Every structure is written in structure tokens, then in C-alpha cells.
Amino acid sequence: MKKFLLTVTAVFVLAASSVFGMYGADNTWLFFLIHGNQLRARMNQVGFTLGNGTVKGTFGFKANTGLTGQIFTTKGNKNLEATVSGGIGYTGDGFGVGVGYNYTYNNAAGGNVDAHTPVFVFNAVNNNLRVAVPVSISSKADLNNGKTDYFGLSIPAQIRYYTGIDAFNYIRFEFNYGQNSYKEGQLITLQKILASN
Template sequence: MKKIFLTVIALLTVASMQVFGMYGATSRDWITFLTDGNRFEAKLDQLGFTLGNDTIKGTFGFHEDRGMWGAMLKPTNGTPTGSTVAANDFFYNFVPTISMGLGYTSSLISVGVGYNATIGPVWNRYNGKTESKKVEAVVHTPVLVLNALDNAFRMAIPIQVVNLTEKFDGYGKGSVTAVSFDAQFRYYTGIEALTQVRLYLKYGTYGMNFTPDQGDKVKEKFAESFGFDLRFYFGSMVEEVALQPIVRLAYNGALGKQHNKTAVTALSALDDSAGVWGTAYNNTVNSATAPLSSYSTGTAWEQSAWDLLLMTGLGLTANSDIVSLYLEPQLGLKVVQSGSALEKIKEAYGLGYNVYAEIYITPIKNLEWYFEAEIGNALKNTSASTVSDGFQFNGTTGVTWYLPQL
């Protein structure tokens, strides 16, 4: 009877949700792969499983990485990105991140490799022909995961790559490429005074090459950025509540004065990369000029854009036999330099705030309902810029079915 109940709950959750990977294309997801036990997860932003034994484990699933919040297979009656054909051209958009991974685990060292394919928009590719063919833009993300010192040290390094090539017969050829990584390193000290240290390193670059049949080759960098996020976690207990003071320093900045994007990722450039060739088709065949991007300003700036956060927070954890709660409010200083194309401008100082919460409810053994949410203008669980001008909200919910070891 219990097995039937668990199966019904899982199926109802899957049927009522918008299905998307198990582990996404960022280090936030993959950092736990080698320590996660056997499970089946069905949440608003992921669907998949992790299975294995004491030595070998694997995972497969789907994940939502781009805020699409739609069905995996989305029938579309419209025009592909950058299309020159008439509207009402029926096609399918397959929009999730597909994830898979394989890992080896031991107390001394554990290592895993993963792969994500994030499906983007349909676009019209000519490839030297007079008639175009509909293709899907894809971000490929290979991942390296490593744990050592009995899992005290952990790292995850996913590298996102999108590369789209095009050729216009008699006019020219080129490629649009975006590469980014979001690496995470953790060290659990084992002491209460300083329980763990986390370091996130982020870099992204996005540009294109265009070689006309007549004329000089054009090479342009649309955007480039670098960022880091350093967090220190301390610990103490007050009766049955675990307290975890947190200090966080985060920076994101555009590289090069001609750029205004402070957090360049291949995922964020995916839609634009598909449109670069398509929307520039008429201009390209008429004048053999390089296509343009709407991803950044593309102009020379007197001062580059950047943002900085200095936050302090307090994590509170409380557990019972059925319910576990984690709450983490953060407050601090936010500094934003928007950049200027005309003249230097002063930085804007403001209040950075964020409230993050997790709730775990276990009504019966091995079945867990999970809710996660955060609100504020300095979200900690995002691959985009660390700060925003307005109020933001992230959240997800679903069930986890913990499975026996193989």
C-alpha cells in the first residue's frame, strides 16, 4: 500500500507541473551531485533521478535554466527567430535543459563528469543554400565535479558554450560564439567558529566573426565580464536552533569599456545568438556587412558597468520529526556603477537585501515535500548579476522520493 501511495503522489506531481533537468547548467546544482543519495525528484524546475551504489552513481533528467516556465515540447504557430519566411509557420520549440552525469565516489576522492544541453529557439539557417532550414540553437555544458578529503572539499566547474555558424552563398560566412563558466569551490572546515567557505568564480565572453567574400574580415566582441562571490559561514547553537552567521562579498563587472553587461553567460546570450544571423539576413546579402547584436550597447563607454555587494546574514535551522526549516535573511551595502557612454558618472549606493527560505516536510519515510523561495534585490541563487534595481522573486516546489541503494 505504501508503494502505491508513493507512486501516486509522484505521478500526480509530474502530471500537474511544468516539467523541466535534474542538475542544471550551473555549479549551484552540480556541487551536490557526488554527495546526493539515490532519489527521484519532481519539482517545478526539474525532473529526474540519481541512482548508484557506494562506488558508481549516475543521473539523468531535465531542468529549467532560462526562466521559460513552459512545456518541454511547445508547439508554436509563428515565426522562428530571425526568420524571413511568412508568419504562421508551424514548428516545435523544445526548451528544457537535458542533463546527465556519471560519478565515482570514495572517502579519499570522488570525481564526476556531466553534460547539459540547453535547447534554445528555432532559427533559419541557410548554410550556403538559397532555402533555409529550421535548426535549434543549443548551449552545450560539459561539467567537472570533484570532492576530496572525505567530501570536506568540493568543486563544480560547468562550462557553457554556444556556437552558431552561418554561410550566405556569394556573400560571406561567420560564426557567433558565447563561452562562460560558473565555477564553485567549497571547503567544510569541521570547526564551529568557521564552518565553511564558498567561492564562486564567473567569466563570460560573447562575440562573432564574419568573413565576407569581398572585403576584410570582421571580428567583434559583443560583451565580456568577470565576477566572484566569496562567502564565509560561521556556526553556533542556541537551544535547538542552529545559528549560522554569514558574510558575503560579491562583484560582477563588464570587461572593456565598450561593454555594459556585468554577467555574461552563454545561456543569457542564447536567444540573441540565434537572432544575430537570422535578423541580419537581408542586410548581409545586400551589403555583405557583419550582423549586429542587441545583447549589449556595442558603443565605446567612458566607464564600464559593475556592481558590488557586501552582505551580512544569519541562517537559522530548526528541525522536528516531520518538518525542517531553514531561514536566511541578509542585509548589506549595494554599490552599482551603470556605466556611461558619454561621461563618467558616480556610483549609486543603496541597501541590498534578501530573504531566503527552505521548508522540508516528510509526512512518511523517504517521501519529502520541498519548498524553496527567495525575495529581494540581491538574490544569492542566480547565475545572473548579483544585484537588481527592483524587487525579484525566485521559488520552486516539488517532491523527492528517496530510493534504496542499488
């Protein structure tokens, strides 16, 4: 009977928990301040959001390996190829504010570029107004293909206002800015000419 009650309790806890606890390097942070305590564990992500009525935090990993979806690669290289995220926020009656940070590690041996993403989130008007401003920054001195001084910037900001009207559930404004720049290097080949005497 004890095992049965424990199993039923576990099923109800898992069924009642929300599963949106992992935030990537985009405007999914829009929902960080309204989510309750939760744990998310899947093959491609693991993370949690915890807090009381005023202060909350989040930490987790989300795989960025495409179709296979594993966090650790195992064939030939044992790299962590995931977005690691963490954040802290304050929620009150009138407003909520939070900051987060994502670090996306890409296979450095393959010449890929890592990304750093600080995030600012803000809620107001009983969580009807939600703002998320992530700023992804990438930089690398040499891309190993004749291109140097790479700099990338991406800002997929979003503002949502939930109206409470069935016909127009929410009004969304998205601001997307991106920049990629690099210098095209010249390959210089030196040849030694051996002169025989």
C-alpha cells in the same frame, strides 16, 4: 487495510526522499557526488540520481522557458526547450570524481543558440572539499541579424570547503569567466536595373 498501508508507505518514501536530483548548466553539479538515490518530477523538471556506494549516475530534463516553466512548448512550435543533463561519478572513502554533460536546446527557428556544457566535479576530505567546473560552449555560423561566427564561452567554477564551524559554515571561492564574440556582417543589396529599349 492494504490500500492504507500502501498509501502510508508511499507518503513516507516521498517525505524521506531528497529533492535535489536535477542539475542545470551551472555549478549546481557541486552536490552531485553527495546526493543519494532520488527522483525529482515537477512541471519544469524531471530527473533521477541512482547508484550504489561507489558508482552513481544521473539523467534528467530541466526547462529553460522562463516563467511558464514547461519542458515542451505548445503554441505554434513543438520544440523541446530544456537542458538535458547526464553524468556519472565515482565516490570512495577518500575522494569522489565525476563528469557530466548538459545540452541546452533553444528554439533554433527563433535564431537562438544551443549550449554544450561538459562538467567536471571532485570531492575530497570526507566531502568537505567540493569542486565543480562546468564549461559552457555555444557556437553558431549565422544569427540571422547581420551577425556571423558567434562564439560564447562561460566557466562558472566553484570551490567550497565546509569547515564544520558554526560561525563559518563554509568557505566558497567562485571563478566566473565569460566570452561572447561575433563578426558584424555587412548587408549587401544588389539592385537590378532594367533597361527598356
